[in-house]
Amino acid sequence: MVMRTVDLRSDTVTRPTDAMREAMGSAEVDDDVLGYDPTARRLEEEIAKMMGKEAALFVPSGTMGNLICVMVHCDVRGSEVILGDNCHIHVYENGGISTIGGVHPKTIKNEEDGTMDLGAIEAAIRDPKGSTFYPSTRLICLENTHANSGGRCLSVEYTDRVGEIAKRHGLKLHIDGARLFNASIALGVPVHRLVQAADSVSVCLSKGLGAPIGSVVVGSQSFIEKAKTLRKTLGGGMRQIGVLCAAALVALQENLPKLQFDHKKTKLLAEGLNQMKGIRVNVAAVETNMIFMDMEDGSKLTAEKLRKSLAEHGILVIPENSSRIRMVIHHQITTSDVHYTLSCFKQAVQMIQEPSRN
């Protein structure tokens, strides 16, 4: 009989709080296609102000937010975008920028910290004189924090350097900021400064902020006008979205201040796991709310064996591969849950490594 559930699969798993549900129920709404939903407008104005950009647009998902931004920037046939080979846009969005957007990806190796080598970025920019044969580079995409690097933060200095390269070559810069607020808290840098060099940003409301649905894209007024049209083209024009945006406004108020505690709980879990026999965590690389936990060769541990054993105690995790497990902390994971998770891990590791003892 499972005692309790500790869902570490992602920060997308949170349930709306009572305050969010109350706000959803009493939200002021209107048709956001025929005009403007007033609550959506409020959220968009608040996020645009926080990001230091002219305008913002609520979108149903981070995937759609990234697709819209890439397509608005790359609105000429034969466009190419420079992005990381391990970034979310390239790995987890079904190749949408190509299959739907008609945009050619030019991938560059993501370093362990989520960055791409600046020299490699500049070298990947196509020479306009070769346009008879080559696609034309129009956009560079960054991701902050970088999910597949374990939630690592891109520094403002690095982001500004990439912005300088983009400007020097007449390119645009988009930031997939699904967990931008986590980066801001971890770095102690306001979000508007982190994205100052960017022409567009997509930020998720449905991750660490804990809103049930949605993302927001930000950019210039003219960029957002094009984005709004494209959102409708892609089927993302929605009617009384104030119901969803009301929850996001509560999330901004309630959960933004809690991100720092999510990071502390993540560190606590990482340090505890790293002390276990046969398990390795690069604790120094745990900067925000994600942990990549590796099993050592010869440890008899596999991700599937651990996942299965943990699930029997109500702990939900996702294997990254046969010897790596990813865990993501969010505001609905308590410190007590972290300690419970560590005790269950300890028991599972022992059972797998020394079955005769059990």
Ligand SMILES: Cc1ncc(COP(=O)(O)O)c(C=O)c1O
């Ligand atoms: C870095 C990153 N970007 C974009 C997304 C896409 O967001 P959504 O799941 O809302 O489409 C995710 C995960 O969901 C993500 O981790």
Ligand SMILES: C[C@@H](O)[C@H](N)C(=O)O
């Ligand atoms: C898997 C991925 O799409 C999702 N963004 C997550 O981090 O859980």
